[in-house]
Amino acid sequence: MPQVPSHITLPIEPLLVLHRLTQAGFAVYIVGGAVRDLILSERDWLLMDFDITTNATPQELLTIFPDAFYENSFGTVSLTYQNLWQTEDIDKEYRDARELIATSHQASKSDPRLIDLVTASKVHTALLDHDQAQPEMTDEAPTATLPLIEITTFRSGEKYHEGARRPSEVQWGHSLIEDLQRRDFTINAMALKLDSTWISGLIESLAKNPPTLQGLAVESDHFELIDRFEGLADLDQRIIRSVGDAEDRIKEDALRMLRAIRFAVQLNCSIEDSLRSAISKFASQLADVSAERVRDELIKMLLSPQPKRAIELLDEVGLLEMILPELVLAKGVRQGGHHTTDVWQHSLDALEACPSPDPVVRLATLLHDISKPTTYNDESGQPTFYNHEVIGARVAKQIGQRLRFSKRDCERLFTLVRYHMFHYQPENSDAAIRRFMRKVGLENIDDILDLRESDRLGSGARKTSWRLEEMKERMVDQLNQPLDVTDLAINGNDLMTEFDLRPSRQLGELLQSLFEIVLEEPEKNNRETLLALTREILTNPTVKST
Known part of the structure; x- marks a missing residue:
């Protein structure tokens, strides 16, 4: 039999919540994923959210925690760490250190980028959408996102209306066991009860012994693991098992089918x-x-350590055709050329190799050949997929819209799939490099390079490509060159003043003609030369370049 851990490490914050609730006379337990993760010790407790369940009602919880948030109908009251720090007068040095860790973690989620978007946005404002700017596109430090504590009244059941993200109806329970038995999987149906006397002594000593980043090692003498459904054994054997009858659990909430697969790939379980x-x-x-709930689970699968296995599991149980039916069509579609696998296997291998931590890039990688099945032609004896990247870009965008991705992310899917077929040769001119950068957009350069690397590796190529590395160097060299009409040394107002023009289509065409010249010959991007070129174009409209 698996052993209960000899100790668990906790931050002070959930203990403050337990203390206040027990002082008020309520039963209170740590439950759900926090218990699972504390036992596994595979997640940093400094970054963990905590779920707490109690027999206190939401109204009673708000009396005890007046600064908490309760803006829902499903009985969950949320507390930020800042709320607790203020009311409990927690040591400032500890608070600052916690916020620094949270900020560092937020910044570390972004992989190192070839294109410095902060610098680039100061040179090429038109290529970067500031209304939808990414965190790395600002000079400001990332905002600290601290963990959250959610307190929920015991439940005995819940119902979801069609399409709902949250339960539309909640039945309050009367006991912990009643609450645990309505949960999805045994590994999520364990609870921790901590010794209230020990917690009280700890809280009283905070003035003399402020909390530290080492956390609090709680010995097994001071906590009880409540495991009615043998979640500890399943966790030890890495098994995802339903609490009670599996069919009943799925009928209660069909999303649990996706959650089962997500936990399987996150925790390496069967x-x-x-x-x-x-x-x-x-x-x-x-x-x-x-679609929003499905999307959120799919994202977690794509970001898991086993994204390829996630797609395979979805396919094996019949869920993939419910989410990505277009991808199922890739099975058995041979490719020829340098490819040794069919489109299906190549797409999964590319996903597995994707170096980006961005779920949109990972999804684009999975979908980059999504239209090969519908563009397949072998009349020549060899498979061809004419225009598959163009058609596939539209399909990828439609999939993003169907899964309720943001407008910006849908456009990113389109761009990444549309231009994933780029090829680089050393003889490519600098102007060709600049045209590619302009076409793709600076904000997408790193992402399309990640997709390209995934595509190569998914075809069995070596990890390092000297061509790709050389192209990266050349793109960095071109960052300070004109990449858009707005980078010209003159603008529409200059042309209207110098040549007595009015706002018109002709004005826009003039600027575009000048930009095409400068794109090829950046040294001509100065006021005098551009005005001379404009005069020549106006005199002889057939002249578009020199």
């Missing part, structure tokens, strides 16, 4: 047979789940 069978049986019910 899915228990009866749960797997139930998922296959009820796969079609995923149609009743909102």
Whole structure:
């Protein structure tokens, strides 16, 4: 039998919540994913959210925690760490250190970029959309995103309306066991009860012994693991098993089918047979789940350590055709040329190789050849996929819209799939490099390079490509060159003043003609030369370049 850990490490914040609730006479427990992760010790407790359950009602919780948030109908009251720090007068040195860790973690989520968007945005404002700017496109330090503590009243059940992201109806429970037995999987149905006397002593000593970043090692003498459904054993054996009857759990919320696969790939677990069978049986019910909830689970799978396995599992149980039916068509579509696998296997291998931590880039990688099945032609004896990147870009965007990705992310999907076929040769001119950068957009350069690397590796190529590395160097060299009409040394007002022109289509065409000249010959981007070129174009409209 697996052993209960000899100790667990906790931050002070959830203990403050437990203390206040026990002082007020309520039963209180740490539950859910926090218990699972504390046992596994695979996540940094400094960055963990905590779920707490209690017999206190939301109204009673708000009396105890007046600064908490309660803007829902499903019984969850949320507390920020800042709320607790202020009311408990937590040591400032500790608070500052916690915020620094959170800020550093937020910044580390972005991979090192070839294109410095902060610098680039100061030179090429038109190529960067400041209304939808990414965090790395600002000079300001990243905002600290501290963990959250969510407190929920015991539940005995909940119902979801079709398409709902949150339960539309919640039945309050009367006991912890009643609450645990309505949860999805055994590994999420464990609870921790901490010794209230020990917590009280700890809280009283805070003035003399302020909390540290080493956390609090809670010995097993001071906590009880409540494990009615043998989640500890399943965690030890790496098994995802439903609490009670698998079919009943899925009927309660069809999203649990996706959650089972997500936990399997996040935690390197297998899915228990009866749960797997139930998922296959009820796969079609995923149609009743909102696209937003499906999207969020898919993103977590793509960001997991095993994204390829996630797609394979989705396919094996019949869920993939509910989410990405276009991808299923890739099975058996041979490619020829340097490819040794079909489109399906290549797409999955590319996803597995994707170096980007961005879920949109990973999804674009999975979908980069999405239209090869529909553009397949072998009349010449060799497979061809004419225009598959053009058609595929539209399909990828439609998939993004169907899954309720933001407008910006849908456009990113389109761009990444549309231009993933770029080729570089050393003889390419600097102007050709600049045209590529302008076409793709500076904000997408790093992402399309990641997709290209994934595409290569998914075809069995070596990790390093000297051509790709040389292209990167040349793109960096071109960053200070004109890449858009707005980079010209003159603008429309200059032309109207110098040549007595009015705002018109002709004015825009003039500027575009000048830009095409400068794109090829950046040294001509100065006021005198551009005005002379304008005069020549106006005199002889057939002259567009020199």
